[in-house]
Amino acid sequence: MENKIKIHLADDHQVLIDGMLAVLKTNSNFEVVGFSLNGENLVERVAKNGTDILVMDINMPEKDGIQVLREFNEKGFTCKVIVLSSYDDAKLIKEVVKLGASGYLTKQCAGENIIDAIRTVADGEQYFSSTIKDKIFNIFTNNSQNQAMNTEEIISSITARELEILNLISQEKSGKDISEMLDISVNTVETHRKNLMKKLNVKSSVGLVIFAAKHNLIEN
Amino acid sequence: MENKIKIHLADDHQVLIDGMLAVLKTNSNFEVVGFSLNGENLVERVAKNGTDILVMDINMPEKDGIQVLREFNEKGFTCKVIVLSSYDDAKLIKEVVKLGASGYLTKQCAGENIIDAIRTVADGEQYFSSTIKDKIFNIFTNNSQNQAMNTEEIISSITARELEILNLISQEKSGKDISEMLDISVNTVETHRKNLMKKLNVKSSVGLVIFAAKHNLIEN
DNA sequence: TTTTACCTCACTAATTTCAGTTAGAAAAAA
DNA sequence: TTTTTTCTAACTGAAATTAGTGAGGTAAAA
Incomplete structure (x- = not known):
């Protein structure tokens, strides 16, 4: 039997954490090794308990998801990160992708999707929900072929x-x-x-x- | 047995006339004595065949419902008129009421409502569908207590x-x-x-x- | 540390909008 | 026939917007 995938959850909404715990418990390959209600010391905690995958919200008190990702890059940590955000703002997606996140899901997604995402990312691939993929696609296409900005980007600017x-x-x-x-x-x-x-x-x-x-x- | 209520239908849509005929046929107290596809000679025809109630659209070719109502007033005819219009414009309702129509229904109403309306008007009362009543109420209240005009009226002005x-x-x-x-x-x-x-x-x-x-x- | 993003503010000059008033003409309604 | 409605138009003067440019300060990011 292979090793379990060690997961750390970070979200300022306790209910969401609880819900995720319940969902992830149904899969025997997953092991939630910790959770955080804010971004403080998140990087350290994740590094300490040998987390494989961090499922993290962007909006968090003390230190937000973007800052956490940046810190990961600075310190050279290789923990994989799946962002689970309420927002699907083009600017945010762009930023998150640039900072090396392995996945991005909006909170509108099903628990099923999160399981998929974790599994996919654990396999070394990236996971983005289809709406997010569309946005990325739009940003890419509208940016390269047109000189004009995409409406998504306009709005987020x-x-x-x-x-x-x-x-x-x-x-x-x-x-x-x-x-x-x-x-x-x-x-x-x-x-x-x-x-x-x-x-x-x-x-x-x-x-x-x-x-x-x-x-x-x-x-x- | 009492006399049947003599009805004349006026609407430029043949299908609507046909539908109404079918609906009114179910009531043995009603007798459709004629119908018109436009407003021309409508007043004369109604006067000639002893119509009790005219069910009339406003938008008609040659002569519209408003003009017909006006003609009724000028010539002193006493035939009762139920207006059956597509519109529930405040200005129109106001005009129609002022010109002495006994009822006003929008075409969104059910066939049932028309039967009700005819019966009510035949009894000497007035019949207005609830949405129309609301509009009239709004016009009245907003007009008298406020100096300001009702939004309905503003729009139709x-x-x-x-x-x-x-x-x-x-x-x-x-x-x-x-x-x-x-x-x-x-x-x-x-x-x-x-x-x-x-x-x-x-x-x-x-x-x-x-x-x-x-x-x-x-x-x- | 340098750069970037954002908010701040000024100044000029052209253009547009806003506010109030008046009024002629045509068509429709009373 | 007279009145009302609607569209048309002009005029004045004040107020606001638009366009372009330049620039200082701060905070965050590279």
């Missing part, structure tokens, strides 16, 4: 501040209104507006609002 | 030309763009824009677009 301002614009606020609400200069607001228009490739604030509405970037 | 311009604005067109596309003066376009903003009670073109999107006033 919007910064937090820009999104904030995009929202206010979508609420009929003028530049001046916004500058007062955020306590910044009108010039700054207009710079953001300008940058947004360039990014989203639209001609006016109306274009911004249409784009925002179409891609559910605005609450309301 | 948008003219065809305004809607056209609203659409173009929602496509990122500038005033100049629109003036060239419609071959009218920029001033005119801006007047329309201004009137729209006043009507829809918004502060800017962005507001117009949001309103339009929210109420499905724009195709795309």
Whole structure:
């Protein structure tokens, strides 16, 4: 009989950890050797208990998944990582892949998929869910053949501040209104507006609002 | 045994007439004494064959339902009219009620409802489907206690030309763009824009677009 | 350490939009 | 026939947006 696959789980949601434990217990080839509710000391713990595969969320307190991956690279650890995130943001996927993760699943996936993923990654291959594969494919194709950016990437290139301002614009606020609400200069607001228009490739604030509405970037 | 209720049907869709005939045949108290595929001579025909109740569509070739109702009023005919329309536009309902129709149903209603309506109206009462009642209620309440107009009414107060311009604005067109596309003066376009903003009670073109999107006033 | 990303702000200049008012013409309704 | 609705248009002046450029500061990443 071969050795069991040693798994470490990292997610700030206890219920999810518990659920995963239950799911993974059904497979006698898996052994969960530890779990973490945040990113602190995660790298050390994983290294210490000889983990084969780390199944990790991105959003975690103290230290997020991206930082953990980076640390893995810096310290030259070879533990394989499967990212299990709520988000399927193009920018995030790109980053995660670049940092050498072996797999990426969204939390919409079934427990079945996680088992598949672990098995696949344990065999030395990579595992990405089909929706993620599509995104990667889109990023790749739209990036190389077109000079234009992919909509996915456009959206994920919007910064937090820009999104904030995009929202206010979508609420009929003028530049001046916004500058007062955020306590910044009108010039700054207009710079953001300008940058947004360039990014989203639209001609006016109306274009911004249409784009925002179409891609559910605005609450309301 | 009492007299049968004499009914005349008017609708430009033959299938609908046929369907109604089949439905009304199931009730031995009803007698369809005639039907029309357009509004021409409708008033005369109804008067001639002693119709008790006219079930009429609004959209008809030659002469529409509104004109027919008006004619009834002018000539002092007392035939009761049930309007059966595809639309539940507030303006239309208001108009129809003002012109003295005894009932209003949308074509989404069941055959059952039409039978109910005919029976009710024959008894001298009025019949409006619940959705229509709601609309009337909204118009009434929002009109009297608030000075502001009801959204229903606001929407139906948008003219065809305004809607056209609203659409173009929602496509990122500038005033100049629109003036060239419609071959009218920029001033005119801006007047329309201004009137729209006043009507829809918004502060800017962005507001117009949001309103339009929210109420499905724009195709795309 | 150097680079990159992001937020910040300013200044100019052109263009567009917004607000209020007035008014003519045509068509439809009262 | 008179009134109302709708579309058209012009004018003024204020306010806002758009476009381009340059640049300082901070925090994080390479």
